[in-house]
Amino acid sequence: MAKSKTPELTLENLPEIGLRVLTSFGLAAAVLALLTLVTLMGTLNQIEEGLIDSTAKYFESAWIVDTVPIGNVTIPVFLPGGYLLLAILFFNILAGTILKIRRNWKAIGLYVSHIGILILIFSSFVTRHFAWEGNMALRPGMQSSEALHYRNWQLEILPIDEKGEANKALVIPYADLETIGWKGERTFTSEELPFEIRISHAARNATPIPVSAPMSAQSDGPVIEGFKLLPLPKEKEAERNSAGFYADFIPKSGGEKIPAILWAHLGGNFAQVKPFTFEVDGKKFAAQVVRERMPIPFTIKLDQFLFEKYAGVMTAKNYQSNITKLEDGTEEKIEVKMNEPFRHRGYTFFQASFGPPNAGPDDELYTVFTVWKNPSDHWPLFSLIVTFVGLLAHMGWKLAEHLRRSTRIA
Amino acid sequence: MIPRPLTVVLSTALLASCGQPKQVEITQTRQLSEAERTPVLGATSQDRFQFAMPGPAAPQSAPSAESGPRLAWDTPPGWTETPHPMRDISLSFGEGGECSVVRAGGSLVDNVNRWRKQMGLPEVSEQEVNALPTRSLFGGPGVLVTLDGSYQAMGASSAAPDYRMIGVILAVPSENAAIFVKMVGPRKLVEENQPAFEAFCDSLRIVTS
Numbered sequence: 001m002a003k004s005k006t007p008e009l010t011l012e013n014l015p016e017i018g019l020r021v022l023t024s025f026g027l028a029a030a031v032l033a034l035l036t037l038v039t040l041m042g043t044l045n046q047i048e049e050g051l052i053d054s055t056a057k058y059f060e061s062a063w064i065v066d067t068v069p070i071g072n073v074t075i076p077v078f079l080p081g082g083y084l085l086l087a088i089l090f091f092n093i094l095a096g097t098i099l100k101i102r103r104n105w106k107a108i109g110l111y112v113s114h115i116g117i118l119i120l121i122f123s124s125f126v127t128r129h130f131a132w133e134g135n136m137a138l139r140p141g142m143q144s145s146e147a148l149h150y151r152n153w154q155l156e157i158l159p160i161d162e163k164g165e166a167n168k169a170l171v172i173p174y175a176d177l178e179t180i181g182w183k184g185e186r187t188f189t190s191e192e193l194p195f196e197i198r199i200s201h202a203a204r205n206a207t208p209i210p211v212s213a214p215m216s217a218q219s220d221g222p223v224i225e226g227f228k229l230l231p232l233p234k235e236k237e238a239e240r241n242s243a244g245f246y247a248d249f250i251p252k253s254g255g256e257k258i259p260a261i262l263w264a265h266l267g268g269n270f271a272q273v274k275p276f277t278f279e280v281d282g283k284k285f286a287a288q289v290v291r292e293r294m295p296i297p298f299t300i301k302l303d304q305f306l307f308e309k310y311a312g313v314m315t316a317k318n319y320q321s322n323i324t325k326l327e328d329g330t331e332e333k334i335e336v337k338m339n340e341p342f343r344h345r346g347y348t349f350f351q352a353s354f355g356p357p358n359a360g361p362d363d364e365l366y367t368v369f370t371v372w373k374n375p376s377d378h379w380p381l382f383s384l385i386v387t388f389v390g391l392l393a394h395m396g397w398k399l400a401e402h403l404r405r406s407t408r409i410a
Numbered sequence: 411m412i413p414r415p416l417t418v419v420l421s422t423a424l425l426a427s428c429g430q431p432k433q434v435e436i437t438q439t440r441q442l443s444e445a446e447r448t449p450v451l452g453a454t455s456q457d458r459f460q461f462a463m464p465g466p467a468a469p470q471s472a473p474s475a476e477s478g479p480r481l482a483w484d485t486p487p488g489w490t491e492t493p494h495p496m497r498d499i500s501l502s503f504g505e506g507g508e509c510s511v512v513r514a515g516g517s518l519v520d521n522v523n524r525w526r527k528q529m530g531l532p533e534v535s536e537q538e539v540n541a542l543p544t545r546s547l548f549g550g551p552g553v554l555v556t557l558d559g560s561y562q563a564m565g566a567s568s569a570a571p572d573y574r575m576i577g578v579i580l581a582v583p584s585e586n587a588a589i590f591v592k593m594v595g596p597r598k599l600v601e602e603n604q605p606a607f608e609a610f611c612d613s614l615r616i617v618t619s
Contacts, residue, residue, distance in 0.1 A: 146443070156440065158449060165447050171438035190436040207493050208459040225455040230493055263459065274453040286449050293440060353568075 023095045031089045038064065038082050050236030052151065058082055060128055083128070090121045109394025116387030123379035131374035132294050135352060137270065139366045143301035143326065147371035149292035153177070153243040153264045157193060158275065160284035174292050177202055177245065182231055187250075195280045197287075198248040198257075203231035206244030208263050221246060222259070229261050243289060251280050264289040270366075294373065296347060298327035305354060305367045319354055321367040336369065348372040481511070484613035486606035501610075503603055506570075507595030509610065515587050521579055522555055525592070529559035530569055545578055547591065547611055552578035561594060574600040578611060 007013040021027055042058030045066075049057070058064055061081030067074045080088075097114040101107050134147035155177060156169035172188050177199065180186050185200035201221045208227045209216045219230040229244045244263040251257075260276045275288035304322040320337040325344065336342045342349040352370040481498055485491060489509070494500035499511035514521070522542070523533040544551040554576075561573035577592040591614070593600060593607045600607075 144443070157436075158442070160449070160451065164451055166442055166449060167447060169440045169442055170436050171440050172434075172436060173438060176434055186431070187433045188436050189433065193436075208455070209493060227455050227459060232493060261455065261459075265459075272450060274450045274458045276458065277449075277451045277453065284451070286451065288449070 019095070019099070022092060023099050024092075028089065028092050028096070031085050031092065034080060035082065035085050035089070038079060038085065041068070041077070041079075042082070048236075049234075050238060052238035053234065053236075086121050086124060090118060090125075093118055093121075106397060107394075109390045109392070109397060111390070112393060113387045113390025116383045116385075116390055119383035119386060120380055123376035123383060126376035126379070127374055131372070131376075133370065133372050134291070134294055136300065136349070136369045136371050137355070137366055138300070138302035138321075138323075138369075139270070139364065140302050140304060143299050145296045145299040147294045147296060147369075148290075149174075149294065150239045151241065152292040153289050154292045155197075155199070155247075155262060156288050156290060157190075157197070158286040158288065159192070160277075160286055164284075166286065169288075172197070172199075174243075177243070178204060180245070193285075194252055194283065195258075195285075196250045196252065198250060200246050200248075201229060201231075202243070202245035203229070204243055205232045205234050205241035206230060206263065207232060207242065208244065208261050221261075224259050224261050227261055229263065247276075247287065249278055249280060249285075249287075253281055255280070260287065262287055262289050264291075294371070296371070297345060298325055300324075300349070300369075301326060302367055303333075305365050307354060307365055319351065319367075321351060321369070323349075343377075346373055346375060346377070348374075348377060482615050483511075483610060486603075486610050489603075489606065489610075503606070504595065504599045507593070507599045507603060509591070509593040509607065511614070512590050512592075513582075513587050514590065518553060518579060518581060518588070521588065521590070522553070525555060525575060525577060526557060526559075528563075529557045529561055529573065529575055531557060531559050545611065547578050547580040547589065548614060548616070550580050552580040552589075552591070552611075554578055558597060570596075572597050576600060576604065576607060 007016050009017065038058055041064075042054050045054040045058060048054075057066065059082035062084040064077060064079045064081045066077045068077050069075075093114055097111060097118070101110050101114070132147075132149070134149040136144055136147045138144060152174035154174050155172040157172075158166035158169050160166050170190055170192060176186070176188070180199055180202035182201050182203055184202070185198055188197045188199065206229050209219065209230045210226055211223050211228055216228045216230065219228040221229045224246070229246060231244075235241050242264045244261065247260050247262050249258040249260070258278045258280070260278070262276060265271065265273075273288050273290060275286035277284065277286050279285070301324045302321055303324055305319070306322070307319045308317045318338060320335055323334050323336060323342070325332045325334055325342075334342050336349055336351045338351050341351070348371070350370040350372065351367070353368045355366050355368065483499060485501060486503070489501045489503040492500050492502045492508070494510065497510045497512045499509075501509040503509070516524075519534075519536045519539045522539045526533060539553070543554045545554045546552065555578070557575045557577075559573065559575075560569035560571045561575065562569040573594060574597040575592065575594040577590060580589045580591075582588060591611055593603065595603070
C-alpha cells in the first residue's frame with residue numbers, strides 16, 4: 001500500500017496532522033517505551049515509599065514530578081504518568097482500529113484483538129475510579145454487613161439521645177479531610193447540627209503526644225488537655241497511618257468554641273472506639289475518627305473458623321471460614337478458603353488472615369476477609385480471552401492464506 | 411464564539427484551579443450498627459489516646475513543656491525517633507529494628523511470658539524468671555531478657571523468623587507498674603546494635619527542668 005504524503009504543517013492541516021500522530025505506530029511505540037520506564041521506576045520506588053504512594057505517584061498520575069538518587073547525584077524526573085500514558089494508548093488504539101485497519105472480513109481478527117486490548121485498558125480506568133477495598137473481621141457468631149477501608153478514615157459526628165445512645169452518624173468523608181493539610185483549615189456545617197466544625201492541622205499520619213514529652217516541641221499545634229498532635233512521616237505500609245487533626249466545634253448560637261484533638265487510633269480489629277464527647281446547647285454529641293465504611297447489601301455471619309498449621313512450625317497450612325450469607329430472609333452456607341474467594345453481587349471476599357496474633361491453643365480465633373468491590377473485576381480475563389480469540393482468528397487466517405499460496409505454487 | 415462543551419470544560423477547570431472550598435455541607439450519614447449505638451461517653455484525652463499509665467513522663471494533671479519531671483535519653487547514632495502513641499520512647503534502626511520504652515502493669519512473669527509468646531516461645535515458670543540475669547536501669551536492678559525466635563508484631567498476620575528480642579524490665583512497686591525497655595529486630599541486626607542498646611539504657615534518666 002502506498003504511503004500517503006505527510007501534509008505540510010499549516011493551521012488548516014493541523015487536524016489531519018493531529019489525527020496522523022494519534023493513530024501512528026510511532027506514538028504507540030513511544031507510549032509503550034515510556035510505560036516500561038514508568039513501570040520500572042514505580043516498582044523500584046516502592047522500596048522507598050511503599051505500594052500505595054508509589055502507585056499513586058507513578059501509575060495513577062497524569063504527570064510524575066520526582067527526583068531519583070543515583071549514587072551521590074539526584075536527578076530530577078518529569079515524565080507523563082501511567083494514567084496519562086494509558087489514556088493516550090487507549091485513544092491511539094481506538095483511533096487506529098477505526099481508521100487504519102482495513103474494513104474487510106480478513107481483518108476481523110485484528111479488530112477483535114484490538115477491542116480486547118481496549119477493554120483491558122478501560123478496565124484499569126474503571127478499577128482506578130470505582131473499585132473499593134477493605135476488610136471485615138468476624139468472631140464466630142458475629143455478623144456484619146459493612147466492610148472497613150484499609151487506609152481511608154472518616155470523621156463522624158454522633159448526636160446522642162437522653163439514653164446515651166446514638167442511631168446515626170453524620171459523616172465527613174476522607175476526601176474532604178485529606179486535602180486540608182497541616183496549614184489549611186475547612187469548616188463543615190449541617191442543618192442537623194447546632195454547631196460548625198472547623199478542622200485544621202490535618203495530617204494523614206500523626207500521633208497525640210503529651211507536652212511533657214520532649215518531642216512535642218516538634219509540633220506547632222496548640223495544646224489541648226495536655227496534648228499536642230504531632231505530624232509523622234507517612235508509613236510505607238499505608239494502612240499503618242493514623243490520621244489526626246484539630247477540631248473546633250463552634251456553636252451557631254454564639255457560645256464558646258470547643259477545641260479537640262481527633263485521632264484515628266489504629267487499635268486492633270475489635271478495638272473499642274472512644275470518641276470525643278461534648279455538649280452544645282444542652283445536647284450531647286460524640287466525634288470519632290473511624291475507618292471509611294462500605295455498606296454491603298447482604299449480611300455475612302461467621303459460623304466457624306478452621307485453622308491448620310504445618311507440624312512444628314508456625315506456618316499456616318490451611319485456614320478457612322465457614323460462613324452464612326443472609327439475604328432477603330434466605331440463608332446460604334458458604335466455605336471461604338485460601339485462594340478460593342466468595343463472590344456475590346460484585347463483592348469478593350478473600351480469606352486474608354486471622355487473629356489474634358500469637359494466639360494460644362485455647363484462644364478463640366477470628367477471621368479477616370479482604371472485601372473487594374470492583375465493577376471490572378472480571379474484565380481483564382474477558383479482555384485476554386477476546387484478544388486471544390482475535391489473534392487466533394488472525395493468525396489462523398494468515399496460516400490458511402499461506403497454505404493456499406503454497407498449494408497454488410506447487 | 412466558544413462552543414458550549416468547551417465552556418463547560420473550561421469553567422470546570424477554572425473552578426478546580428481555585429482549590430478546595432473553605433466551607434463544606436455535610437451530606438453523608440450512616441446508620442450505626444447495634445454494637446455502635448452505645449458509644450463510650452466522657453472519655454478524657456488520656457483515655458482516648460491511651461496514655462493511661464501514671465508516671466513521671468505523663469502526669470495525670472495537665473502537664474506543661476516547661477516544668478515537671480520528664481524522661482530524657484541519648485539517641486544512639488544511626489537510630490531515629492519514631493513517635494508512637496502507646497510508647498514513652500520509640501526508636502528505629504536498620505531495616506526492621508526497633509526499640510521502645512513503655513510503662514505498663516502486670517507481674518514480671520506475665521510480662522516475660524508475653525514477650526516469649528511474641529517470639530513464638532513456650533512459657534516459663536516464675537522460678538525460671540527469677541533466675542534471669544539483671545542489668546542496671548534508672549539505677550535499679552532491671553531483669554534482662556534475651557529471646558531468639560519468630561517474632562509476631564501486634565497486628566501482624568504472620569511471624570518473622572530469625573528475630574532477636576532483648577529487653578530490660580524494671581519493677582516500680584510505688585507505681586504498681588514496671589518500665590520496659592525492649593529492642594527487637596532481625597537477629598543479626600540486633601546483635602550489631604546491642605552496644606548501642608546498652609548505651610541507650612545507660613542514658614535513660616529522669617530530668618526536671
